[in-house]
Amino acid sequence: MSIEPISIRTPARAPTIAPALVVKGLGKRYPTAGGLLHAVDDVALSIMRGRSLGLVGESGCGKSTLVRLIARLIDPTAGSIMLSGAEIGDVPARRFGTRPERARIQVVFQDPSDSLNPQFRVFDSIADPLRRLGSARGRDAIAEKVNATATAVGLPPELLMRYPHQLSGGQKARVGIARAIVVDPDVLILDEPTSALDVSVQVVILHLLADLRQRLNMTYLFVSHDLNVVRLICDDVAVMYLGRIVEVAPVAQMFAAPAHPYTRALLSAIPGGPVTERIRLNGEPRSPIDPDPNACRFLGRCPIGADLCSQKAPRLAEVAPGQHAACHFPTT
Amino acid sequence: MSLPATMPRPIVASDPPEKVALVDVQDLSVSFRTRDGVVAALDRVSFSVARGRTLGMVGESGSGKSVSAYALMHLLGAAADVSATRMTLAGIDLLTARPDAIRALRGKTVAMIFQNARMALNPIRPIGLQLMDVLRRHRALTRADARDAALAALSEVRIPDPKRRFDAYPFELSGGMCQRVMIALAFASEPEVLIADEPTTGLDVTTQATIMDLIAEKAARRAMSTILITHDLALAAEHCDDFAVMHAGHVVERCTTETLKNAAAHPYTSLLVGATPTAASSLSGLSAIPGNLPDLRATLPACRFAHRCAHRRPVCETPLPRRVLDPRHVVACHMPWKGTP
Numbered sequence: 001m002s003i004e005p006i007s008i009r010t011p012a013r014a015p016t017i018a019p020a021l022v023v024k025g026l027g028k029r030y031p032t033a034g035g036l037l038h039a040v041d042d043v044a045l046s047i048m049r050g051r052s053l054g055l056v057g058e059s060g061c062g063k064s065t066l067v068r069l070i071a072r073l074i075d076p077t078a079g080s081i082m083l084s085g086a087e088i089g090d091v092p093a094r095r096f097g098t099r100p101e102r103a104r105i106q107v108v109f110q111d112p113s114d115s116l117n118p119q120f121r122v123f124d125s126i127a128d129p130l131r132r133l134g135s136a137r138g139r140d141a142i143a144e145k146v147n148a149t150a151t152a153v154g155l156p157p158e159l160l161m162r163y164p165h166q167l168s169g170g171q172k173a174r175v176g177i178a179r180a181i182v183v184d185p186d187v188l189i190l191d192e193p194t195s196a197l198d199v200s201v202q203v204v205i206l207h208l209l210a211d212l213r214q215r216l217n218m219t220y221l222f223v224s225h226d227l228n229v230v231r232l233i234c235d236d237v238a239v240m241y242l243g244r245i246v247e248v249a250p251v252a253q254m255f256a257a258p259a260h261p262y263t264r265a266l267l268s269a270i271p272g273g274p275v276t277e278r279i280r281l282n283g284e285p286r287s288p289i290d291p292d293p294n295a296c297r298f299l300g301r302c303p304i305g306a307d308l309c310s311q312k313a314p315r316l317a318e319v320a321p322g323q324h325a326a327c328h329f330p331t332t
Numbered sequence: 333m334s335l336p337a338t339m340p341r342p343i344v345a346s347d348p349p350e351k352v353a354l355v356d357v358q359d360l361s362v363s364f365r366t367r368d369g370v371v372a373a374l375d376r377v378s379f380s381v382a383r384g385r386t387l388g389m390v391g392e393s394g395s396g397k398s399v400s401a402y403a404l405m406h407l408l409g410a411a412a413d414v415s416a417t418r419m420t421l422a423g424i425d426l427l428t429a430r431p432d433a434i435r436a437l438r439g440k441t442v443a444m445i446f447q448n449a450r451m452a453l454n455p456i457r458p459i460g461l462q463l464m465d466v467l468r469r470h471r472a473l474t475r476a477d478a479r480d481a482a483l484a485a486l487s488e489v490r491i492p493d494p495k496r497r498f499d500a501y502p503f504e505l506s507g508g509m510c511q512r513v514m515i516a517l518a519f520a521s522e523p524e525v526l527i528a529d530e531p532t533t534g535l536d537v538t539t540q541a542t543i544m545d546l547i548a549e550k551a552a553r554r555a556m557s558t559i560l561i562t563h564d565l566a567l568a569a570e571h572c573d574d575f576a577v578m579h580a581g582h583v584v585e586r587c588t589t590e591t592l593k594n595a596a597a598h599p600y601t602s603l604l605v606g607a608t609p610t611a612a613s614s615l616s617g618l619s620a621i622p623g624n625l626p627d628l629r630a631t632l633p634a635c636r637f638a639h640r641c642a643h644r645r646p647v648c649e650t651p652l653p654r655r656v657l658d659p660r661h662v663v664a665c666h667m668p669w670k671g672t673p
Contacts, residue, residue, distance in 0.1 A: 058536040060506060168624065169393075198392045198563060200607045200621035210615055225536040228566070228609040232618070255611070269541035271566040273611045280545070281538050284492050 026079030054230035057240035112172035249323035358418035388572030460498030597668035
């Protein structure tokens, strides 16, 4: 697909070496009737500028909570979130929406049909963040920016006056991306951006995302449960299980030599995937309410499950260059 | 116990030969009368499933996969005009059967796993009672026996702690668990034919694998015929024996899984395979299918794919052939790819 060169962004602000996003000791606990629910527990992540990190894990593992924390839609109960070197974790979520940092971290939500305001025309959906965050002022400046962004994501200008119900799934996905990148964010969080799309439309959107990242030097946090898609779009992958990161590695390394037993099970479950011997996970995950601090979270479903696993919770440690796993018995 | 999905399903000695189709549909057409005109949703669709085999129905959204299943279940509403030259299910002619005969068939002989289990379950009835309803509808069971059978069905689909979950409402269960309840419901009456409409969409890969194993295991044990409707070709290729590829209300190609992977003859099938991410593909190697599905309300050309097709020729405007490349490979195309470019 060809996209006209556009100038929706001033030259890159920083060299590509600096981390765009650093998360340390991040936690979110919810009080429930049964005790404290550890939705996200002691999560550390870092993404270099211009890189793309995939976040995978089963439903209920805390992916969405982590994303909402990092996007500053909810407040963490512990830890720090540094965006391009500045702490944003301590700003209350309810005030973050009006802060200048709001423009620098943006989210593309899961289902474009559900996340677009049905009463907004496409133009207004894309212009709304500009107006709210004051990134462009004046009718002409806003129109120019909206048009440039629409062109960048391959939305024909004649669609700008339409309502979401008049668009196809692929077009709605483009609007979702356009309104996220219109304010020139440093970090773009993509929450299952293609899961509601047909394969053929998915390919188009994946090409678009890869292309945008390269041209705009954007940093992606890409959440998905489709590992085949993560492999195509990401440089690194983080695997999450029950609120914790259990493995982080460059994507090729992870697919070739998964170290954590949960990662191996995940990879073996991909249809036509790299691990041909199916590893079945029996049982349900342990309860996230007041989990035993001295036991591995994966214990009970793990095919290894040794004594040590119930006595000491494993920490994330380097098992191979660039590859970290939280397991007492990693495969190397 | 599970069989690798690629192994042929065992045929029980007492079963009719594999050639006997439990599902046989010929020239099924469905159109809907809407305010905006008549939607030609299905046009002379034919497919069949032999005992113990799994048919994958694949294609983009709006290609008519679910409508085919609904037509087979007689679940289409009054706005649908259904016609066919032949539509049989386990030997019963659906075209002439009376409504009460079809009602008896539905749920008993043929069961369906619906898309989005949480929506398909009754939100205000505990799942255990929903299971009991189905069991007692099809089998003469006392309440107590039905309760035991329901508990057994829940543990069979690996719902942990079935006694506790028995009284749970759908909203109290995770998506994967609702899906398993749905499967337990579908299997409750020991159907001969199972229609699974996107049974794992929206679930994560590990849950998906468990659920697909469960279906495969059941299908193998009972020599059940399965129709798996999905847009996930990689998943279907792992679990199906045969394929019906649909596009805009046409079955454009029928073939075995091997043929689909290696020798697809219809240009649409090749494009669909080429657009599906696999563990081996690269982003640059994946290409989108050009264009969109045609508007099914308009007057449609003979080949509904022609406007998206790179191999289009003037002959494509003449009525579509049904080319039999081999007995298990039928393609509706004037310019099929036959192994030599």
